Amino acid sequence: MTGVSQATVSLVLNGRHDADVRIAPGTRERVLQAIRSTGYVADPIARRLAARHNRILGVFTYEPVFPAGLGDFYHPFLVGIEECAERVGCDLLLLTSAPVVDGRRRIFHPDNRLRLADGCILLGRSLDPAELARLVAEAQPFVSVGRRDDAGGPVPYVGADYPAATAAQVRAAVALGHRRLVYVGQGAGPESHADRLRGFAAAAAAAGVDGRHLPIAGSGAAEVLDAIRADRRTCVFVEEFADGVAIAEVAAARGLRVPEDLSLVALGDPTRPAATDIDVTGYRIPRREMGWQAVEVLAGMLAGEDGPTQRILACEPVAGTTLAAVAGA
Amino acid sequence: MTGVSQATVSLVLNGRHDADVRIAPGTRERVLQAIRSTGYVADPIARRLAARHNRILGVFTYEPVFPAGLGDFYHPFLVGIEECAERVGCDLLLLTSAPVVDGRRRIFHPDNRLRLADGCILLGRSLDPAELARLVAEAQPFVSVGRRDDAGGPVPYVGADYPAATAAQVRAAVALGHRRLVYVGQGAGPESHADRLRGFAAAAAAAGVDGRHLPIAGSGAAEVLDAIRADRRTCVFVEEFADGVAIAEVAAARGLRVPEDLSLVALGDPTRPAATDIDVTGYRIPRREMGWQAVEVLAGMLAGEDGPTQRILACEPVAGTTLAAVAGA
DNA sequence: TCGCTTGACTAATGCGTATTAGCGACACCG
């Protein structure tokens, strides 16, 4: 149309004004005019092929991104991720096509599409260590939302400070006279669980009180409550919000008052839907902020900046109404 | 590694078994072995450049996809979209990088990235007709979630049957003795609003009752209630759930009982957060199903199938407790 | 022995862009 070469169009299109790229103002204007009148836009695909990046960030989750049953646990993460992606001018690619093997999605499979994106955000309670190791080994740019143990190398992440947040709750309970505490939950498996238990145990030890761990694999709330009462525990720290609610309900059914007869602390937000009117004491995971910062870290990595790639964010305490001075105090 | 050409690898990789493409079983196996051991995956970008498609579906919304303030109105759509995308083996590209001009995102702008995807799902109460027209004109494959008026040609969509659902509510009210109805809301602007009003007006006319339209631009719930009462309307149909709740609250404050003194019907789910204990009568928009089917239609279009590209889904009535027989009956 | 066929591949090309070396024209300087 304008009689110039494709190269010139490319230069004009990208607004190149470098010292070694000179376009006569008149020519530039003619090209821009042609672009405007035709509504031409460069093919992003070809662009990516040539430029080696495309301002797309992948989002991989082992579970569906928009969970029907999972409550809305992931939603706040995504809000943060989207906000930051918008800010840094990137689009988000939800890797929904990853095939499900053995009940979970796989990152690596014959038709792996991770590389569609410049980098990738990993979301999920537990990430497969083998896949994580491979990502690290292949030097794929990625950031995990949630702390991860090393996997053949340090894993970039933005995590929540479960140990500190849990420890703070333990100290609060101790300050209220509790001496026999119990941690109800796995305390293992996902890093977030182990972190909670670690914070619990450390704080209990530091305060010189009795902190026991009660794994609850397969047991119902009633049995758990039995064990707690038999052991004369006065304050329960539940790894999982919903378990706490279930215990509180069983307790209520037995005529036990919370927190007068039994204190309850939830170590984080519900990951399973838990309908309740109880204002449970505990802390809030800074999910939105984690999502936001994960994108920030990833964007930094992609920009070639080399700063720290691991961040730990503080959790916000929730006063609630389920922690009170111990009965006998 | 295997001493074969790039072309052969490509053929093996794509599992081509056509009549005019023959690979010796031994060779095929060697290549597959090499692919497996190196973990090689084809670059999706290059693939797209060559093959002209990439199994990516774009999702464009004028508002942020993960709304913080918007309640979770869009969430169910996305659940459906994701589920179907997973099923058809496509990834989802959230077009978050679209720049905001005049308070809303733009589809078309100098760095348009729509074409990154094979096709695109459009989400949002109202889509800019000009942009819609351009999409149609350029023959971009896309499907709108929500019915759209023609824009220089028919617009592919999966919409909700607001006219029928609204009409059914009107008939229910008439059956309960209501003769003076009122439609509170814009009744214009987005197609979904116009559809509701149309269904309302048609059903009222068909039943031979008095159905008035009360636009509420800028007026508060109190003024609206004043107008309704002054006009001796017995049943209010609100376009917007939240408005209905607000009206009910003002009514309660004045000692009016719902539904004894005033019946209330909400024409769809809340698009603005509306905290209430009231079980409002009305209907539910099949949001998840709409999202699902939109992807289904889009996938069909991309596959070259030519079936109908416009679908209307029924809304599910919600009995609720705010519609009762008219007072004087 | 010479086509002819068939099987098994490869060379070459295109996709649409970004990038860079370099070329012709012109001005300026000594």
Next chain:
DNA sequence: CGGTGTCGCTAATACGCATTAGTCAAGCGA
């Protein structure tokens, strides 16, 4: 008037794959 820059632009190439025409060798019939 030759040499040296500077401007403004283009030719050529790379990016990594899919596709297709075509090549080469082996087998086979006459």
